[in-house]
Amino acid sequence: MQLPPMDYLAPADLSEALAAKARLGDEAVWLAGGTDLLPRAKQGIAAARTVISLKHLAPELSGVRVQDGRITIGALTTLKAAGEHPELSRRLPGLRDALASIGAETLQQSVGTVGGNLCADTRCLYLNQSPAWRAGLAPCFKLGGEVCHPGGASADRCRSVCQSDGAVMLMALQAEAQVASPQGQRTVALDELYTGKGETPLALQADELLTGVSLELGDDPLGTAYHKLALRGALDYPLLSAAAALWLRDGVVSRVRVALGAVYAAPLVLIDAVAPLVGQEPTPERLAQAARKAGGHAEPFLVDNVGADLQWRKDMVRVVVARALEQAVQRAKGGA
Amino acid sequence: MSLAIKSQGLRMTVNGEPVELLVQPHETLLQVLRERLDLTGVKEGCGEGACGACTVLVDGLARRACLTLALEADGCSVLTVEGLADDQGLSIEQQAFIEAGAVQCGFCTPGMLLASHHLLEQNPRPDEAEIRRHLSGHICRCTGYAKIVEAVSNAAARKRGEEPS
Incomplete structure (x- = not known):
C-alpha cells in the first residue's frame, strides 16, 4: 500500500519542532511511532501533507518520573519502557496491563509511544477502511460529509469511538496532559483534552504538542485494573474495555473512577454508577450493583461500529466493569 | 501540492553495508529496501502493521518496514533477513x-x-x-x-x- 505524497521534517529539538508546527498549522501532523498515523494516511483518512517527525525529541520527551506522589510519563516514552518501569508497574498495574495490551510485543519497543496512544484518532468500522471499500458509501461526518453509517438516519454527528487503551486507564486515574506550544506550557485534564466529538476528538490547537502525562497517586491505597475485550490477544483494538481506579481508607472506598473504552469518542467516565460505592465497604453485592448501573448508563452511547455484535457489547459492559472493579479492590487491599 | 516536495538524502547501514540514496519523503522503508536495494526478503503482507511480515530490525529493535518512513531510518543500522546468514551459512x-x-x-x-x-x-x-x-x-x-x-x-x-x- 502506497502513502500519498507528503513532505517530511525532522526538527532537532522541541522549540524547533513547535516553530515548524506553528508555521504549518493544520497542514502538518506530528509523527511519533507512526502506527496510528501511517495506516490512516494510507487509507486516505489522515490529512498529512507534511509530517513532523519527533524522533530527535525522544531524549527530551521520554522517561517515567515518580516524585512526591506523582507519576509523570514523557509523551515519547515507548509503551514497553513505560509499562515495564518498575515503579509504575508496581504502583499502577492497571496502567501496565493497559499499555501491554496495545499492538504486539514487536510494536511496543521502538515504535508505539504513550503520547501517540493518547492522541490516537477515534475509529469506526466504516471509516478505517481502504478508499475502495469506502467508495461505495457517502462520506461520513468525520470526512466532512453529512451521514453516520452506523449511527443510522437519526444520527446528527460522528459516532466513532476512542479505542486507545492508555487513554481509558489514564482517564480513570484522572490524569493531566502537558501540552507545549510556542507560547509555553499548559496543563489540561484528560477530561478536557477529549472533546467527545468524533469529528475532532482532541482539544489541541494546531500549534500544540502533547509532551507528557502525569497523575496524582493519592494518599490512600490505590488499586487499578484494566479489562479489555478484543478478537485476539494481540494486534487488536478493544471491542469494549473498562478501567477502574479505586482508593480504600480503612477498608472503605474513599474515591473511585471508572472509564469505558470503545463506547464513545472520549473514554466514557461513569460517575453516577460508581458514586454510591464511596464511603462504603466494597462488597461483591455493591460492586455488582455498580456494574449493573454502568451497563444501563453506557447503553445509549453504543452503536454497531466496531465489528462485534452490538447487543453482546451492551451486555458485556456490566461484565468488564465488574471485573475491573473487583480486581481494583483486590489490588487496593494489597493483592496482585 | 506534490510539486514542492523534494527528495531527501538517506544514509543508513543495511546488513552491515553503508547505503546512501535520495528518497521521496512518502517512501516507506519497505519500498526502499525492496524496490531500491533489491532486498526482497522483506515481505509486504497487510501493509498496515497488522501482520508482521515486513519486520526488520532498526538499531536492534523490531519495526514494521511498511509503517516506517524510510527517512525515519536515516543514520540507523538496518538488519533484514538477508543479513542473518553469513559466509559460514545460515544463522x-x-x-x-x-x-x-x-x-x-x-x-x-x-x-x-x-x-x-x-x-x-x-x-x-x-x-x-x-x-x-x-x-x-x-x-x-x-x-x-x-x-x-x-x-x-x-x-x-x-x-x-x-x-x-
Whole structure:
C-alpha cells in the first residue's frame, strides 16, 4: 500500500519542532511511532501533507518520573519502557496491563509511544477502511460529509469511538496532559483534552504538542485494573474495555473512577454508577450493583461500529466493569 | 501540492553495508529496501502493521518496514533477513526453522526470523509463553505456530551451546 505524497521534517529539538508546527498549522501532523498515523494516511483518512517527525525529541520527551506522589510519563516514552518501569508497574498495574495490551510485543519497543496512544484518532468500522471499500458509501461526518453509517438516519454527528487503551486507564486515574506550544506550557485534564466529538476528538490547537502525562497517586491505597475485550490477544483494538481506579481508607472506598473504552469518542467516565460505592465497604453485592448501573448508563452511547455484535457489547459492559472493579479492590487491599 | 516536495538524502547501514540514496519523503522503508536495494526478503503482507511480515530490525529493535518512513531510518543500522546468514551459512535461527519444519509457504518467515533473532538477543532462555508473546504480532496462515515456537526454542538452546531437548 502506497502513502500519498507528503513532505517530511525532522526538527532537532522541541522549540524547533513547535516553530515548524506553528508555521504549518493544520497542514502538518506530528509523527511519533507512526502506527496510528501511517495506516490512516494510507487509507486516505489522515490529512498529512507534511509530517513532523519527533524522533530527535525522544531524549527530551521520554522517561517515567515518580516524585512526591506523582507519576509523570514523557509523551515519547515507548509503551514497553513505560509499562515495564518498575515503579509504575508496581504502583499502577492497571496502567501496565493497559499499555501491554496495545499492538504486539514487536510494536511496543521502538515504535508505539504513550503520547501517540493518547492522541490516537477515534475509529469506526466504516471509516478505517481502504478508499475502495469506502467508495461505495457517502462520506461520513468525520470526512466532512453529512451521514453516520452506523449511527443510522437519526444520527446528527460522528459516532466513532476512542479505542486507545492508555487513554481509558489514564482517564480513570484522572490524569493531566502537558501540552507545549510556542507560547509555553499548559496543563489540561484528560477530561478536557477529549472533546467527545468524533469529528475532532482532541482539544489541541494546531500549534500544540502533547509532551507528557502525569497523575496524582493519592494518599490512600490505590488499586487499578484494566479489562479489555478484543478478537485476539494481540494486534487488536478493544471491542469494549473498562478501567477502574479505586482508593480504600480503612477498608472503605474513599474515591473511585471508572472509564469505558470503545463506547464513545472520549473514554466514557461513569460517575453516577460508581458514586454510591464511596464511603462504603466494597462488597461483591455493591460492586455488582455498580456494574449493573454502568451497563444501563453506557447503553445509549453504543452503536454497531466496531465489528462485534452490538447487543453482546451492551451486555458485556456490566461484565468488564465488574471485573475491573473487583480486581481494583483486590489490588487496593494489597493483592496482585 | 506534490510539486514542492523534494527528495531527501538517506544514509543508513543495511546488513552491515553503508547505503546512501535520495528518497521521496512518502517512501516507506519497505519500498526502499525492496524496490531500491533489491532486498526482497522483506515481505509486504497487510501493509498496515497488522501482520508482521515486513519486520526488520532498526538499531536492534523490531519495526514494521511498511509503517516506517524510510527517512525515519536515516543514520540507523538496518538488519533484514538477508543479513542473518553469513559466509559460514545460515544463522542458527534459520537452520532451526528448517529443521523443525517451521516454514511452509514462507511468506511470514523473514518477519518471524527477525522477531526471533531480536527475542534471543534480549533473552537467551525464553520459555514457551515468552516466545509466543514475542511472536504474537506475527501472523502465519500455514503452520499453526507450533513448529515455529519449537524452532525458536531449539535455536535458543543451540545459541546457549546446548542440544535442543
